[in-house]
Amino acid sequence: MMRLLTRNQSRRLDQVSMERLEIPGLILMENAGKEVAEVTESILEGKKREKQIAICCGKGNNGGDGFSAALHLNHFNVTIFSLPAISDILGDSLHFYNKCVGKGMKIVHGYELPTSNEFDLIIDGLIGTGFSGEMRSPLKKWTKWINQQDCTVVSIDIPSGVNADTGSASKDAVEALLTVTMGCAKVGMMLNPGSSYCGEIYPAQIGFPDVLDELEGVKWRSFEEDLAFEHLTKPDSGTYKHRQGKVLILAGSNGMTGAATLSTTAAMRSGVGLTMTSAPESLNSIYETNLMEGMTFACKDDGKGYLAEQNFEEIHSHLDWCDVILIGPGLGAQGTTRQLIKKIILSSEKPLVINADGLRCFIDNHDLFQQISAPLVITPHYGELASILGKDIQEIQSNFPNTLESFLKDFPGVIVAKNAPTCTGFRNEVVTNTTGNPGLATAGTGDVLAGIISSFLAQGIPAFEAAQCGVYIHGLAGDIASGDLGYRGLLAGDLLETIPEAIKQYEYC
Structure with missing residues (x-):
């Protein structure tokens, strides 16, 4: 350390x-x-x-x-x-x-x-x-x-x-x-x-x-690789898919079904046993085609191509099944989707990982964080964090450590602030990541990260440590991929192929 x-x-x-x-x-x-x-x-x-x-x-x-x-x-x-x-x-x-x-x-x-x-x-x-x-x-x-x-x-x-x-x-x-x-x-x-x-x-x-x-x-430190050695060991020989954890994923909408595919596959590649991804009914065939290993369930959408507040009961009925809920990748900016997200996070007792569009319900509503009773991980980039705090992006960038320290004072969960490097904060601690490269600055990599963190959390790793390990493995997968593809040619989907290699070295030590 x-x-x-x-x-x-x-x-x-x-x-x-x-x-x-x-x-x-x-x-x-x-x-x-x-x-x-x-x-x-x-x-x-x-x-x-x-x-x-x-x-x-x-x-x-x-x-x-x-x-x-x-x-x-x-x-x-x-x-x-x-x-x-x-x-x-x-x-x-x-x-x-x-x-x-x-x-x-x-x-x-x-x-x-x-x-x-x-x-x-x-x-x-x-x-x-x-x-x-x-x-x-x-x-x-x-x-x-x-x-x-x-x-x-x-x-x-x-x-x-x-x-x-x-x-x-x-x-x-x-x-x-x-x-x-x-x-x-x-x-x-x-x-x-x-x-x-x-x-x-x-x-x-x-x-x-x-x-x-x-x-x-705040106590700042760099990531300790010992944490990966501790939590990413080879699974027990007697394990099975339900014991490996179950993630319920609310992701994707018309034009952004790829976000659902990336986040779901990333969770599977990171070792979770089962995933179930909610799909707007009119888009379900796309989900079924692209998610070979993951399960889906269709929510009525009247052909609109996005999840809405009317889908709350359908989704809520699956909450008891899962260990973790991932909310946000590619859900879209519709007001009714935002209301759906709000109702789910307030009614859930299961750990939540909230990413991308899932963070929209906190804009001008910072107090909503205090109403969440479940363990919580959020993964904002600079722009999303600025919107939540009602600040200019330049203000966030020019005074990032103080901004993060101030945010943590009354934030009840874990924040994964996607910076260079990404910083993971909880209470009075912030951990800077030690892996990653500029090739990760491309569409969809944040969805992959959210999937990895959700997977680790569902496998029983505590939220703060799951987030740290998730960020580290995500960056390491990017480093492995860029070794073959360079930086400019790196796509989010390439990480899905290198996540197993990034994790493997800790399974056999």
Whole structure:
């Protein structure tokens, strides 16, 4: 597991370490510099000591870590570029700056760019976790210069120009090959586009105490593969289809029967024993043709091609049969369909997975969540989440972590927020996924995801863990498929062929 910290949690960890537990800031900075130096040496291992290293130091602790690292790398040909004036270097940073001066290390002051472009490695210590917005001059020309060099770049804590909370990145943010992050990676380092600037992430243990669970705010972490090993083992030899779980699926309408096929087949491919998919009567032959392994039942629709409030009793009579109800893929936007969905979710005691059109009944009706008594998983993308919250998509994107944390405060279920990466939240926890690729940005992949989660939930995996595993397997299936098909050629239906391969590796371990 990789625990992740917000900007405020990272600052609070520093404060708790120094104030309450009396760990000197000098010790933390000394250890940070040592860790950066050790990583740097491992990159340059076996190379001549004449190799040239540039260490770019800005204000604050990030620059101080750079001065500290320089002391441990003094046996190389090191040039320190100290952008702030000496009078602006304060506190612990000044201590390590003075030690560099005392050792006679080469220090260049000011914002003028180097005349030499022959460095073998650059350490970026310009800006730390406090950055937000856009890079300004004169720092901007420095980050641009770093990116133009043909050499390895190592960033301290977080690449300069990347927002530690949102993952947004300035146009000229530093593009690191490796980031030595102090204690824990920052949330923004997992979110796009920030993750693409970090390269390999190396969490450095610099002496922080074990107080992470005491930090205020949502507990962020990356997905633990151990969860897949725990829940996706080979089924018992004595199992049978009813024990493997039953999913009732409300999906599809005129023009969108494919959504029903994708979600139903995904549930079957993920190991559920039985599925039953409701079909508007006028479209039932399409469902019967495409769902060879799954059952269907036809609901009267007077030839309209969609489910309506009048179908409530027909559908309600099947609720006792199932273990989980999946609602939403391709159901359409009709008002009467929305009323049907509302009546079903309020009357159900079975776990609910609500996706796509199933989420429409919560628009301007956020309080409806509180009226649901059954276990609940919702899977909105940015647009759907914005509609539910009555916010602009740009507002959601620019402040995603805070938006998600605020939503979770009074949300009774599990949210699978389809982001890059997808984030799964429940109560005071959010888990970022570690699989997936841009090829999944195509129609129908969300329906496949909803089917996988429903299947895992019906097989008895708890809702939060079923959602995490579902997101992980969905992304892994996409990674497997893109290996053969590339990204642009990937279709949602291709995932149906790779879901078994994604799961198989956990069944035989």
